[in-house]
Amino acid sequence: MVVTEVGCLGIKPGLEVMNDSKPEGAVLAKAYTTVTATDGGPYRSFWGLEIENPLMLWAFFDFDSVEHHRRFAELHGAEIVKGLPTLLTHGEFTKHIAFTSSAPVALRSPITQIILIHVRGNVDCSVKEGLSATLEATLSTTFVAHAGVTATSYGLFCLAAAIPRLEGYESLSDAEVAELSQDVAQAVHDNIKLPLLSISAMTSTTGSPRNEATLAVRQKLSLRDPQPPGNFPGSALPFSEQERKCHNEDDFRGHAEIRSGKQHDGAVAFCKSSKGMATLTKAVNGNPPYPAVRYRHVDRWKINHDFKVEWEPGCETSERIQEIQQPTGPGGPVCYHLMRANYLNCINGGVGGSVQVGCLIYTYNGGKAGQYY
Structure with a gap:
């Protein structure tokens, strides 16, 4: 499980902290x-900087655990951040959140919306579980009408956050962004009716309330992921898409007709699902069980479209994680195109095939009856 440190910091006026030339x-x-x-x-x-208040900086760091963060901070923190006091006025807050696995996808966008939902400290686990389920349902229905939103994520700790990704931000007007914020705010207000829950402005460390509700669009993020190497460090395995292997149609005797449009629908459904947004890690010491996700889409003709992504057994590399959505990082192949190509690039009646990207194997099986995988 990945734990994300979320921090909000005040920036001194007049500084262009997102301009690397300064x-x-x-x-x-x-x-x-x-x-x-x-x-x-x-x-x-x-x-990145908050859109409504450019004097607020938001930062997100993915660790294995809170203990992982603590150890790193003790060993290296003071040296790494020693120059930051020249830029900062104060720390607004720092929290650790176990987001759903689509958070990295949501954060790789020109604009990211943050929603903070404050839950009283004495709320028991059952109420928090109910909140989590309600959030998931609300997000999945609210954003259907907004084609630009391609990923959402949320997590509970001392706060809950939902991070939708809006592609093509430069084409959105201020009015359109504001309208989207209002839609989200209304949906959360209407659907989350759990006891002891309040949606309120964030309170800073100085005790003064944050202006506006926390349901506004908060920031424009600058992604600073390290560029993926040509090979996994310490391994000869290419950090790229390898040759596709198509299934033998004889292994799918009697399969139904696999329609291109229905396979497309299945690929979209899988890659937008929580499973398609997952991050896989290599097996401990290379031993089973090997990490994998499985997803079955049944079309209107009752034909099965089965999708699977797994860490190749025995694949050893110093890269510990790969995202199903973008296995080689920004600019590389994405989940939908990989699964779609397993159908389009295999001339075998539409039964599909598989392709390996780094240590992840993407497999599509079309029209296979019975238990999937």
Whole structure:
């Protein structure tokens, strides 16, 4: 499980911290890229300025656990962040959240919306579980009408956050962004009716309330993931898409007709599902069980479309994680195109095939009856 440190910090007026050509921008970029390059550091770092209040900086760091973060901070924290006091006025808050696995996808976008939902400390686990289920249902229905939203994520700790991804931000007007925020705010208000729950403005460490509700669009993020290497570090395995292997149609005797449009629908459904947004890690010491996700889509003709992504058994590399959505990082192949190509690039009656990207194997089986995988 990945735990994300979420921090909100005040920036001194007049500084252009997102401009790397400025001294202050270079200080921030050096600090937040050094953390991922340092041994034992977080896997990913994301940061950006709040749109409504550009004097607020948001940062996200992915660790294995809170203990992982604590150890790293003790060993390297002071040295890495020593230049930040020249940029910052105060720390608004820091929290650790176990987001759903689509958070990295949501954060790789021009604009990310943050919703903070405050739950009283004496709320028991059953209420929090109910909140989690309600959030999932609300998000899945609210954003259907917004074609630009391609990923949502949420997590509970001391706060809950939902992070939708809006592609094509530059084409959205301020009015459209505001309208989307209002839609989300109304949906959360209407659907989340659990006891002891309040949706309120964030309170800073100085005790003064944050302006506006926390349901507004918060920030424009700049992704600073390290560029993927040509090969996995310490391995000869290419960090790229390998040759596709098509199924033998004889192994699918009597299969139904696999329609292209229905396979497309299945690929979209899988890659937008929580399973398609998952992050897989290599097996401990290379031993089973090997990480995998499985998804069955049944079309209107009752034909099965089975999707599977697994960590190749015995695949050893110092890269511990790969995202199903973007297995080689930004600019590389994505889940939908990989699964779609398993159908389009295999001339075998539509029964599909598989392709390996890094250590992940993407498999599509079309029209197979019985238990899937």
